[in-house]
Amino acid sequence: MLVNNLCESFNAHILEARDQPIITMLEMIREYLMDRIRKRKSAMERYDSPTGPLINEIIENKVKIASQWMLIWNAMHGYQVKGPREAQFAVDMEKKNCSCRLWEVNGIPCCHVIAVILLRNEDPRQYLNVCYNRRLFLKLYENVLQPISGEDHWPPSIMSELEPPVSVTQPGRPRKARRRDTTEDKNHGRRLRKRIIIHCQKCGEAGHNAATCKQPTNEQG
Template sequence: MAYRAKVIALDHVDGSFKEQYKRTYDYANEVLTRNLGSTVQVKVEPNEDEPIFKRLYVFLKACKDNFVSCRPIIGLNGAFLKGKYGEELLIIVGRDANDQMLAYSIMEVENKATWKWFMELLVEDLGGEPICASCTFISDQQKTPIRQFQKKKKIPGKQLKRLMWKATTTTHPQTWEKEMTNIKELNIEAFKYLIKIPLRYKSRSRFTTTSKCDTLVNNMSEAFNSVMVHTRSKLIISMMEETQFYIMKRWASNRTKSQSLSRIICPKIKTRLNKESHLTKFKIPSWSAEKLLEVRHASQVGEKLVVDLDKYECTCRKWAISGIPCCHALTVMKFLNLDVEDFIPCWFRKATYQETYSSIVYLINGKNMWDITPYNDIFPPRKRALPGIPKKKRRLEEWEFIRDDIRMRKGGLHKRCGICRQMGHNRTSC
């Protein structure tokens, strides 16, 4: 009874599912009218005079303008919608100058055909294959190798996981080979499993230097999903309006934030530089040429790297991959009394950050003010019976199940047994 009452109440507030699907074309027309230059595509399944909804793709003009000032790295992700038809929301997220959504789409199901349709539209909107060929795409499957291996092989993981992440995060090929040797000695099955994965997908040591981004995971897309989790249970048009409203608020907030910056370099990049700068006290530079120097560690024998400021390179490859000077490069800059800001790429500067959010996301009118389009009404997609009970909560990571002195327990209190009066358990487990 409570569920039925909730459905009736939602119908009064947002309208019924069927009524919202009927106005899909009207919504698309309103978005295109209010945000000139945007792309909205509606795909339906022909069914006599009753076309059935399949897909909806939206790429706002402000998001197109935004990507010009972003680094050439794009995060892909998908999320299940919590409505009655079992659809999925696909999103594309870029990275701005301050290291922080481009397009979004609703699909009947997430598979190769729907992703192909989505990516073809995206490539066309971003300027075609010549531009997208230089972009790096991060899928939503980036965390699976370690998890799946440990799950399938049932190998307890702390030491193995630590070695895997060391091999993944290292920026130099020789260091990667050393860590892989350590994994081989610890567990030969883990080594065989990892060595099958193409190197460019699993280690920073094989990353290219075009994207100027050293991220290993797709958390930028996951973060957007977590923000929009409450909207995924809404009706289709209500959800699309909420998504556009969130983008508008984010654009306006970042536009105001960018205007208040006092430094040439964005805050998060400055914080990262400060961390690298803290390590320079252990480095000793030695002159070879005007801007070509060797940097050694004060105590670790054998750690010697070459920094070439003219080429913006250090042999550790950290600078070339991320675009942010490493501790070795900062050591040389301090030694030569050079300004670090002169070696920061345009992607991390205040001017680029302001340019990124200079475009405006225009909101749309209410449903009562939309123009009626001449197209046939769209009907909801066929219901997909998904296994199990629908879940609204996200899956927690392993570390989130741990409760210690830092992370609060249920209600913020420690358990106390009513029988023995000891802390840490209750009557049922005494």
């Protein structure tokens, strides 16, 4: 699920680049990544905390929820956590897991585990996975992208130039008439005409017009 979310987020940022030719698309993506790495690294360098602001916000919200849970300790590493709607979970601090499995999935202590951590007078951030550490974050973003010159300064390619694909004639007689819509069948116009009742301008009767009228013209002398 995490990989799918990352792919969707990345695709959302390169929508404009995806419509471009391959070289232009790659250049737009490279420039976007180069600027993004710079922004992320600069923001974390200004932030004075062992973890990032988003992780701190998540921990603070879970600390508020943790106050709703009651604990029973087994005098070793196990805790039974009871909460609203008769919910109950088992926490093992030695194995670092909770029966809700959120701690194991994302590496962030769930509210049940945080309730235990607060009871032990410890900091929940000490139980975060190492991937959320600020030092590791900065180490990852040391790998910046280097600027390059424009296309006019690129060395000529030694690869053979690709030819356009050979056009293949499809079997059968080629279609000349355009594809008609379903409302454009032969009887569609006829059905529309049946709904309109015409009247003759000469005699005033319905069902025919002045060109086909057989009544003599009433001329006033």
